[in-house]
Amino acid sequence: MRIGLIGTGRIGTFHAKVLSRHAHVGGLVVTDVDADRAERLARAIGATAAPGADHVFAWGVDAVVIASATASHADLLVRAARAGLPVFCEKPVAVDLPGTLRALRAVAAAGSPLQLGFMRRFDAGYTKAREAVRDGRLGRLHTVRAVTSDAEPPPAAYVPLSGGLFRDCLVHDFDMVRWVTGREVVDVYAAGSDRGPGMFRAAGDVDTAAALLTLDDGTLVTATATRCNGAGYDVRMELAGERDQLVVGLDDRTPVTSAEPLGPPPASRPWTGFLDRFAPAYEAELDAFVRFARGERDNPCDGLQALEALRIAEACELSRHERRPVRLAEVPGLEGAV
Numbered sequence: 001m002r003i004g005l006i007g008t009g010r011i012g013t014f015h016a017k018v019l020s021r022h023a024h025v026g027g028l029v030v031t032d033v034d035a036d037r038a039e040r041l042a043r044a045i046g047a048t049a050a051p052g053a054d055h056v057f058a059w060g061v062d063a064v065v066i067a068s069a070t071a072s073h074a075d076l077l078v079r080a081a082r083a084g085l086p087v088f089c090e091k092p093v094a095v096d097l098p099g100t101l102r103a104l105r106a107v108a109a110a111g112s113p114l115q116l117g118f119m120r121r122f123d124a125g126y127t128k129a130r131e132a133v134r135d136g137r138l139g140r141l142h143t144v145r146a147v148t149s150d151a152e153p154p155p156a157a158y159v160p161l162s163g164g165l166f167r168d169c170l171v172h173d174f175d176m177v178r179w180v181t182g183r184e185v186v187d188v189y190a191a192g193s194d195r196g197p198g199m200f201r202a203a204g205d206v207d208t209a210a211a212l213l214t215l216d217d218g219t220l221v222t223a224t225a226t227r228c229n230g231a232g233y234d235v236r237m238e239l240a241g242e243r244d245q246l247v248v249g250l251d252d253r254t255p256v257t258s259a260e261p262l263g264p265p266p267a268s269r270p271w272t273g274f275l276d277r278f279a280p281a282y283e284a285e286l287d288a289f290v291r292f293a294r295g296e297r298d299n300p301c302d303g304l305q306a307l308e309a310l311r312i313a314e315a316c317e318l319s320r321h322e323r324r325p326v327r328l329a330e331v332p333g334l335e336g337a338v
Helices: 010-020 035-045 053-058 070-082 097-110 124-135 165-181 198-202 274-293 303-322
Strands: 002-006 027-031 063-066 087-090 114-117 141-149 185-193 208-215 220-226 234-241 245-248
Touching: 002 010, 002 053, 010 027, 010 035, 010 274, 027 035, 027 053, 053 070, 063 070, 063 274, 070 087, 070 097, 097 303, 114 274, 114 303, 124 165, 124 234, 124 245, 141 165, 165 185, 165 208, 165 220, 165 234, 165 303, 185 303, 208 303
Parallel strands: 002 027, 002 063, 063 087, 087 114, 141 220
Antiparallel strands: 141 234, 185 208, 208 220, 234 245
C-alpha cells in the first residue's frame, strides 16, 4: 500500500515512523504546513515529502492518515472519503459537535471507510478489562472509576484550540466506559476547577474536572482528569463487581505513592506522557488501520463510535456550565448523522 500522511507534529511523526516500517506499507507520502519539518522527517525515514495536502491526493495513494491540526480534520477526512480512500483520523472529527455531524454525514454519503483514533481500544490492559466484564468474571458491575491525569499542562497556545478538558482529554475515558462495559451513558453530572495556570481561565476551560455518569443498567461511573499531575502521567480504570475487582494502568510506573507502611515503593520511572504510556497501543491501532484498509478486518472504531464519546463530553460541558444533571438525550446524536 501507498499511504499519505498529513501532519508531521508529535503524533504525526510517531505515526510516520510506525508506518514506514510496516510490512504492508510500500510507500509513504508525508506533508505538513511546515514544509521543512515534513522534509526532514521524510529524509529520516525514507518517505516522500509532498508540498501540501493537494499533492498527497494528486500523487495517488491507497489510504490517508490525518494527524494535522484539529481545525483541518473535517475537511481533510471528507475530502479523502469523497476520493474513495480509506482514512484514519486522529480524534476529534471536528472542533465542535455540529461540525462533527456534518462531516460524518458527508463521509456516510460518500460510502468510504473512516477509522477514528481512540488508541486505548488497543491497550492490553483495557482489552483484558473488557474481556473480564463481558465474560462475567467480575459479576454484576456496580462501580467504575476512570482517571486521566497529565504530568504537566499543554502549551498555552493549544488550550483555546483543544475543545476543553472534557472533549480533549476525558473523551478517551468516555470511549473506554462504553467499550469496556458495553453499556450506554444515560445521564451525567460534571464540575470543573480552574485554580491552576491562568491560561485555562483565559480560554474558558478548566484544568481539573470530575464527572458522575449513570449507565443504562444503573452502574455508576466516576471520571476525573487534570492537566497538573506533577507526579507523572496517570491513566487508570478501576472496575468493581460483586465477585471481583480489576484495575487497568496499575504497574511499577504508575505515579502513585502508597501511604501504608507495607505499601509498594514509589515508581522509580513514572510515565511521562501519552506517547510513553500508549506507544504499543498506537502501533497496534495503525496496524489495525492498514489491515482494515486492505479489507482484512472490520473497522475497530468508526465515526459513530467516536461521536458517542463526544456526546458524553458535550453533556459534561453543558452540565458544568449550567450546574445541573444532563441527560444524553439532550445532546444531538446519531439521528440524521448517517
